[in-house]
Amino acid sequence: MNTVLSSPHAVGARSVGNVMGLVLIALVPATLAGFWRFGWPSVYLWLVTILACVATEVLCVRLRGLSAGKAVFDGSAVLTGWLLAMSLPPWAPWWIGVVGGVFAVAITKHLFGGLGQNLFNPAMAARVMLLISFPVEMTQWLLPTPDALPGALDALAITFGAGAPDAMSSASLLGHIKAEATKGVLLDQSLPGHYSATAFGIGERQGSLGETSALLLLAGGIFLVIKGVIGLRIPLAFLAGVVVPAAIASAVAPDHYLGPVAHLLSGGVMLAAFFIATDYVTSASTPLGQWIFGLGCGLLTWTIRTWGAYPEGIAFAIMLMNATAPLIDQYTRPRIFGRKRDGRSLNPAETAKARAR
Amino acid sequence: MSEACATAAADSAPATPTPPAGPSYGALMKDGLWSNNPVLAQMIGLCPTLAVTGNATNGLGMGLATTAVLVLSNMLIASIRNLVSPNVRIPVFVALIASLVTLIDMSMNAWMYELYQVLGLFIALIVVNCAILGRAEAFACKNPVSASAIDGLAMGLGFTLTLVVLGGIREILGSGTLFAGASQMFGPAFHVLEVTLIHDYKGFLMMILPPGAFFVIAFLIAGHRVIEQRAAKRAAAAQAPLPDGAHA
Amino acid sequence: MNIAKQFDTLWYQGASLAFVAMVTGAALAIASQATGPRIAEAQARKTQAALAEVLPGNSFDNDLMADTIAVKDTDGRTVTVYRARKAGVVTGVVFGMENKGYSGTIKLVMGVDRDGRLTGVRVTGHTETPGLGDKIELAKNPWVLSFDGRSLGDPAPARWAVKKDGGIFDQFAGATITPRAVVNAVKRGLDLYAAQQATMLGEPAAPAAPQS
Known part of the structure; x- marks a missing residue:
């Protein structure tokens, strides 16, 4: 993530479209892994969600009297749709993708003023809206079974028809341990058979379309860091915000609190830390602010997962921190060269004059 | 808002002649129902508006209860408007309106128990509705009793209309029905109002949860503004037509 | 007599506030007295009805x-x-x-x-x-x-x-x-x-x- 300081600014060689393109490339491996694990229904859902976002973008841009071509081909609508699809249950019905896509682009982005003006991350706002509105459809996870996936035609019936068969759906790891905990079953009994670090690392588990393979997401994130598209502050702070409290809590009471590795590998932490929290528009932009922003996302994620009503808290955590990002920037502005931190001049005479006025 | 009632106090003084007739009743009705609608234009009374409009029936109940209180409080304030010193008018209005609402609440509870079961919840909420004090301050303390009663009625109906539309939109999107439970609230005759628009509807739950109220009311307010702006533009164009008259 | 002339005097403001407080207070006190028993009765009926929901209709005749x-x-x-x-x-x-x-x-x-x-x-x-x-x-x-x-x-x-x-x-x-x-x-x-x-x-x- 680049730091925006006071002028003069150099004009970079990178356009918005260029940056978006790199992010999309970084998403490809994890997405392909998701397609391979969840089959054709997830491909259809991914397509429908992106199409809904692009169509809404064109419509909104037209309604606002702007030129449609530029807005669409800068790739931001495609990226929004892609990220949203990554965070959906892979066999969700088509209308989940459409409703989410329209909400993300029309309400979260264009009603706030379009690209660069939105307060909240469109993909996360849409995911929260969908989770609140359609809790049944949004919690139908299925175990990945690459051998027994439906063919392209049967898959049409799943995405555009009846939806995922009940028998195949199950709770995610975080949902499972939360449900068990309300029964009084502790982690030492509820965890075995549901979690192993290797399976979670390569993505052999239930989860949303793009979150399952933590390692491929990490690889994509590192690619973006090397390319200079994102900085390391927000992702590192985010991961630390999840790992540190999880490590402390699970060391104190391992039966009640999930360990740090399980936290890192589940619920899309990697996806959020590298691809979503680092969104230029909705995150903090000062160096110190980025540390605070990432740390806040991580701590809130862990807090909501541990004590909240919903088992997974990333989308909520990111939206809450989105709302505080302008405030964080306000209080962490770097010192202007030649002036004190509060903006007053270093020259005592001038300060006195300003006071007298 | 300061000294708003000074003009009312001066009513009796010969120096400032009262206008021969206040605004016409028709103008008052149009004001309350549309152009100066308490929710859409004045944006007052939003707390009960957002809180109770999970369905159209609740919106209707809240609206009607508020209308009744508005008419009575406006008449009460108008009838004593020439006796209240502008400096202490706010505490006087607050005391009177709060007592009035409490009296209505208690008497309905005691003598109209069936109706109270339905509207009782809303009556208590009306105490926090700033629309009541707002109309006392903006209208009733400067106008005669009859005009104030009409203003209360118009504002109340405008409030009711907005709440029913808001509740209706949320109910249709959120649960696929309209006026569900109306017969329980207002009596069996209202069973005709109850419609199930979409059968086997899964429900867009956010719409009946609090965030839905904010989204829908934002669109309603925006729509009201667009229509008003277009009307103002048309009126301006009609008054001073451009020389070439080409631009609409 | 022109009341408006008294509006700025302290005694009028104080007296009118005291008067309003007295009248509203008295009205509420009287109303509370008059409605209290009926409201209590209505409340009791409501609770009884809620309890009766989970009992067969003809299984009891007591309060x-x-x-x-x-x-x-x-x-x-x-x-x-x-x-x-x-x-x-x-x-x-x-x-x-x-x-x-x-x-x-x-x-x-x-x-x-x-x-x-x-x-x-x-x-x-x-x-x-x-x-x-x-x-x-x-x-x-x-x-x-x-x-x-x-x-x-x-x-x-x-x-x-x-x-x-x-x-x-x-x-x-x-x-x-x-x-x-x-x-x-x-x-x-x-x-x-x-x-x-x-x-x-x-x-x-x-x-x-x-x-x-």
């Missing part, structure tokens, strides 16, 4: 509110038990139970007849997720009626659970924790009745023999 007894459950919590009598004989009892649901406490009232059969269960307060857990309300879903006629022996204790846990009661799509909490609360209520049946029925504890 439920006037015939109560307090018992302690296994957690030491005090439970108020309302007794339904017909011709002086206790035909059933009504009491409240609560349990932790998915988000917050679920409160319910349950009616039990002399033989320990459930005559009705109603959820009176909860903060469960709308659209998922709120199907425990009768207004939203008839699920809660599936308890009617059940007792500790019917189904067998092991099957007093939601289907997912091997029991006989339905869970809801996407929500297992909420119905599970309700089933457990009802089961605990029946256990409480079984343990304290004599106290609840207001009969001497000794003759436990007659079981007709």
